[in-house]
Amino acid sequence: MVQQQLMQRQMMKSQRGMTIWSWMFVLGTLGVTALIVMKLAPIYLENMSVKKAVNQVAASSGASSMNKGTVWKNLVKQFYIDEVHSIVEDDVSVEVADDGTKELVVAYEIRKPIMFNVDAVVWFEERVPLKE
Template sequence: MGGQFGSSLHRQRGMSYWSLILIIAGAGFILTCVSKMGPGYIDAYYVDQGLKKLAEQDNLRDMTRGQIKQELNKYFLINNVRGQPTESVQIIRGADSILISVDYEVRQPLIHNVDVVMRFNKQLNTAKAELCCEPLVDLEQFRQRD
């Protein structure tokens, strides 16, 4: 009976050196991805929240394009949103609604010559403010006119 017990312990040696290296490399890769991509998703969250806060304003229909952009820029400044989201604000007035779109992409270098492209499209349509901030309108038709 002692022989079986001894051979059972011999097979339960634990993790090998290469298994440990593989786990550490995998964890390092995941941490690298999170640290590189995280800020882009945090900015997208604040863009989303900024549009929702703008939708709550009662006088939104009376505001000019400049005032709307100024309100969004104030919110972005407070929450440290910079770069592409602030430059990509597009405002389109309709007969009975206003469409505010923040459509942008962020290219982030990941490892050496590998980049990650993150695309964000947030829209606020005052006619359907409860559906903020999912894209409801394809803006390609409007971009060609600008």
């Protein structure tokens, strides 16, 4: 009985919890994760606005008869409303799909500096068939 109590005391001494170094590691990991989320969240929010604008333009009446210039003008109006700044005219194209229908394609990448010389590169491509 006495030996068992002695063993329990020794175990309690060895199990005191996290040290300052382990806490610093946990907080550092949380800090880096928070930094990455704060840098990348606006990019994904902007992509949601791009999807909305592409779907609206593609669903408009007579969209399949539009050329690239007309599609770009309509997209710019939506981008202005939603404050999308990452897309240029070269990122937008109107392509013919395998089944012969026209598709509106918006393909772009965003490079966001994270810290020092570390960047995150995020690439998006939205393909939506144009409405007849």
